[in-house]
Amino acid sequence: MNKKFIQKSVATGLAIILFFGIFAGFNKAEADTALNVNAAGAIIVDGQTGQVLYEQNADSLLGIASMSKMMTEYILLDAIKHGRVKWDQKYSVDELAYKISQNRDLSNVPLRRDGKYKVRDLYQAMAIYSANGATIALAEVIAGSETNFLKMMNDQAKKLGIKDYKFVNSTGLNNSDYKGMQPKGTDPTAENEMSPRGVATLAFRLINDFPDVLKTASTPTKMFVEGTKMDNWNWMLPSLVYGYQGVDGLKTGTTDFAGACFTGTAMRDGKRFITVVQDTKDAKGNRSDKKSRFDETRKMLDYAFSNYTKEQIVPKHYQVKGNKTVKVANGKSKEVEIYTNTPLKAMVLNGEKKNYQPVLVLDKTKLTKNGELTAPIKKGEKVGYLTVEPKNGKKLDFLTSDDQKRLSADVVANQDVEQANWFVRMMRGIGGFFGHLFGGISTTVKGWF
Template sequence: MLMFFSLFTGLNKVEAETAPINVNADGAILVDAETGKVLYEKNADSVLGIASMTKMMTEYILLDAIKSGKVKWDQEYSVSEVVYDVSQDRSLSNVPLRADGKYNVRELYEAMVIYSANGTTIALAEIIAGSESNFVKLMNEKGKELGLADFKFVNSTGLNNVDYKGLHPEGTEATEENVMSARAVAQLAFHLINEFPDVLKTASTPKMTFREGTDDQIKMENWNWMLPSLVFGYEGMDGLKTGTTDFAGYCFAGTAMRDGKRYITVVQNAKDSEGKGSYEARFGETRKMLDFAFGNFTKEEIFPKNYQVKKQKTVPVTKGKEDNVKIHTKEAINMVVLNGQKENYQPILVLDKKKVNKNGELTAPIKKGDKIGTLTIEPKNGEKLSFLTAEGQKKVQVDVIAAEDVEKSNWFVLMMRGIGGFFGSLWDGISSTVKGWF
């Protein structure tokens, strides 16, 4: 019997720790794509190589430039010397570009996102910033703006600068390569797909022909072989970016959606059971995390709309016709949690310090719907929830509002209360003095 119960105790512990998997990679992370809540991590803050996962930043900056109107999809580009030279190297992922050719932004973008074409990536960097060197500065500035903690960009592609054969961006070292932590990669992916969700329409394209119908046409197969129709197909997979160099190993930032639930995964230098890196290893370790997520997590309503915290259902009111006002949540709090763990969270009510006086009272008049404070949640065991961004954290925080009106008392009632309070205080003082005599 003891063995029987100890078995179930072990299962509960596994659920609470949310880590019944071990991803074979130098760095890894699994997050909920809606809130950025971290569901699993391994060495997530170690700064490692990222290879072509770099291109997610180039995608982000390009799509931002498109949105602002600084760059147009049909804008034409004439090939520079460095772009021509890099694009001709077929030992790298590339679509060869003609030295005298003209290409529009959309086809350069599609080649970058689908085929990880390095020459077209540099071309886009030049379109946006005039040179790749200037673009690298933009990349590092944007990383800080997005709140990425551990990163350094030295080029737009993710190649080792050695692969540029002397044409690497000015101000960077010849042997440098881009680095980030798994957490930072996930943050970048989180911003990219939430701010520019259309990127997934291109990232999920399994095959496309570059310059179809011309002498330069090249068949492009997506390097994300986990797309449903490809060799390691996974249901719901629709992004995002692979990367491979000798320095970084086999990397992959993936995302998949099923039944309204989307997750983001990152693996850096993924390896198989024998400790060898491979295409199959990065997809296998990604599959391990996604299977864990889809099989063990559910989006739950932790607290409903109009929820009232026990023992905190009202707030005292001064100068009102009523002494208290009822309060409740404006919206429900929903969050992805491990199956069976919904009840392991407790509400945390925080009243707005600007709304209450030093005695914790609200001042009448109060209108129904007025914001009184906020409600968030935390695990009952005292652990802290981990999110990629502050914005994600706020998605499990809702406003607490007044559930009713409280009118201000008229001057006569307030005067009588003041007189009553004065004599009450006077009587209390006299009583205390008399008691002191005895």
């Protein structure tokens, strides 16, 4: 065997190893590079668990323009849910809402100075047509003034676990559009900002906490009470010019500062994705082109629907090898079988299911210091949960730390375990005492020799 043949064989072998190593290690980082969204920031999220599937500059503070209205929607819908505001409640137009609504250079339905409008009509104008005067009106209904409402926006962002944000008004306009009537204490030329991760977190919570928002967000066109036609700015709704199958939300935004932005969401074949793009550009690098936000969103949704599948990682009644039972203190039985009460499903790259493994997490609040459950235990009682992680040790990325729990299946007891009677417990205690005692004596005696 000559030297050249050996070198050639070694080189070929290394090439094969490298080839399979590259594809075996294919993950979100490689996908991020391959997708290359033409935007200052972007993110794709599993709309049912909050798992991040793609990100680009996702933690940078960027302008969000009218995507801000998702926060106004969230606070309004929460107020409706808790009875603080009613759908048929009427609003009398004040000076600020009136003046802003008359500016047709902005997205608006004109409000009459002497008009009275139902909250539902104002909400539809905001969610469908991004009407700015109507948004200010809703802020006043909820908080008395937009200045008061601004504090609610910032407080709510913190509650939702959003880290990178700055709100200066309810609408997403530049404060200069308020002509000196912007919320008190805010810069007269400031504008709302948030990271793509923050926007996705807001959108995720909005559609999961208040799923009916999608019924309004997916309305292509509607007449306002004063006879103004409201055409939805989301041109990716299936019946509109850039229609995409399954799109049913969520919110566009455009200002000179923020550029063209869009938070989209689509549902197909049991899969829902949320996408965010901020300050998009077209193929020529033009940031003023509104069409580009839909082009880039289409690219992201195509990628998500084509490359990710919701896979069952474990079935119902699954038991983790080596952890099929948990010891029980003070029970008639000394252990109890445990299993999942539902299947565990996860969104994974096509063909990558084998690279994931289930992980058991027991509820520490139910365990003794010795790691035992305490009797009595009821069949079906939750004792922990099963989650999933890659076998390579990398952690899955989620919008917030709490979202990891959404990718889980409850682990429950498979049978009742009654508490042992006092005599059995006493005898076990005595046995344990003498067991420790004789164990100590034995150790001491061995030490003599």
